[in-house]
Amino acid sequence: MASSIYHGKPGSYKTSTAVWFHILPALRKGRFVCTNVEGLFSLEEIEKILGEKFPETAYLFRVSTLNDIGVNTMAKWFHWLPLGAFIVIDEIQNLYNSKDRTDFKVHDTNRSVNTLDRILDFPSLPENVKYLSQQALISVIDDGYTDDMGISERDSNGHVLYPVNIKDALMRHRKYNWDIIGCTPEIAHVHTLYRGVSEKAVSHRSFDFVPIPWFQRRPRTHEHNPMEKGIRPVKGETVKRPKIPVKVFSLYKSTQTGKNNRSGVNENPFKNRATLFKIFIPLSIVLGFLSLPLFYGSDPKGADSKQVGSTSPAANGLVSKAHNTIAGQGVPVSSGDTHNPIFNDAPDFLAQLKVEQLFIVGHVQKSKFLGIVKTQNGAESRQTITDYFVFSASSKDAQYTFNSEDLKEMGYTIKKITNCYVQINNVVRTVHSFCNPSLPASEPDSKNESILAGI
Structure with a gap:
């Protein structure tokens, strides 16, 4: 020692x-x-x-x-x-x-x-x-x-x-x-x-x-x-x-009073105002764009041909554990009351939440200027770019929102493939997450049409 x-x-x-x-x-x-x-x-x-x-x-x-x-x-x-x-x-x-x-x-x-x-x-x-x-x-x-x-x-x-x-x-x-x-x-x-x-x-x-x-x-x-x-x-x-x-x-008294305060009480990232600002401002912008079809309408037939459907690999995603490949990430694998969590092995953080769907709902980049470097073609600026992703996860009973930094703290690594496709890795699996596909707008009912007609 x-x-x-x-x-x-x-x-x-x-x-x-x-x-x-x-x-x-x-x-x-x-x-x-x-x-x-x-x-x-x-x-x-x-x-x-x-x-x-x-x-x-x-x-x-x-x-x-x-x-x-x-x-x-x-x-x-x-x-x-x-x-x-x-x-x-x-x-x-x-x-x-x-x-x-x-x-x-x-x-x-x-x-x-x-x-x-x-x-x-x-x-x-x-x-x-x-x-x-x-x-x-x-x-x-x-x-x-x-x-x-x-x-x-x-x-x-x-x-x-x-x-x-x-x-x-x-x-x-x-x-x-x-x-x-x-x-x-x-x-x-x-x-x-x-x-x-x-x-x-x-x-x-x-x-x-x-x-x-x-x-x-x-x-x-x-x-x-x-x-x-x-x-x-x-x-x-x-x-x-x-x-x-x-x-x-x-075996010992860790405090003079004999009472213990709960540790980590202030470390919850969702109780920090600065973190909330960084997460939910970009998230609100992204959700605003995603909700535009709900307000302005869209062609259902066009949606079938232009948007990612429920059977698309980008919507379903893949979860690989060891040498096995299991479908079921972007949308629920099964219908009805049967739920198949995409993460199902403890001590996986997302497994404990029984996550069934995991989508990217926000993406921001942070650049850091490193300086000016002299090259054969002249001076070039050097910088590093860090990607931050916001995810929306849903289980049978709840919905969660967290970012890539939260997942890193839980032991995951995040690999960006594109702005709408990332790989989430831990010691037992690799999970593919994609952007949340836009939902087709529903036809307005007669009541809504009469209201709009009177304006």
Whole structure:
């Protein structure tokens, strides 16, 4: 594991992930675990809650960093932490902040002091923790190794030399078999000393705002370069959605009040005014054009020959899963009360909605100017164009509207073929979506004709 960073907005399950998938397994292996996770229960209480017994060597050292003593203890962990221990630093940006330009010299120690003396003299450290650190230290037998100048790599007592500063500790933590996880809501606030030596950074984002049970307590996580912010997954990064069990929340209090606010409550794209403006202004324009035949009439016979009919491949579309091809996208596959959803495999977002029809109802393009490039034919401007599509989906009981960005957030990729034809892909299928065919206008009844005649 070595050193890692878990980051994400508050409520993105980064701390619960560290507790359930790392702290508990470390205790089950009988390791010494140190953490400042707020409200974490004692080892004995956790055993009662889980109904299991940890090995005799397992030890949980909880340190609150809401006070100066706890901050000093956690920030100087390399002064006293037992060899082979596992440490989880929650809110690590409060200990090693990116705006601190002092290189944390306040945490340094004197190289001439023996390791054992550093451990025993560390202020406020419980005696049993000092004892465990001492036992781990003396268990490593001095093999008498010296370099070619006759200098030993041990201290005067023959014990392992601990790091003298945080930079040395982070750079060489593997040599002491230390594993470190730092959790933070904003990775940019964590000092580059820690980010630079981390093996990986894992971005967390909650999808509790999606009104589908499968997404509850299943954050989207992806590993990325710790020196980058990693807000969204990019090509080549592995995306996972681990299920966070409810049991983990009985092991610690994630808030001071003991109550939890619902995560992701403000992330619903349809509750954001700016997003609504971007979606529904183009959508209203497109729907206006599509509804023109309803007001001005059209030739039913012409409609049969010029418009996409219900049997057209563009109207029906194709859904390919593995090596099977199934008809039934643009219009319902069957009639009557029988419904055949085009997406039917969980954890597919659209499968959960039981979508039967999926049409493109809006399309806008956003261009970004990149600059002027000198070529053989003169100067040329370079720009990138990004396509945004608005989709209308319908199921047996409801109708939904969402855009291509929403689908990307749910794990889909969107491939534009034409302005009226896109491919929607996920790990199990490719779905073809087309523009909604214009509906032929119905003949006005006699009542409407009499009204118009009187105008």
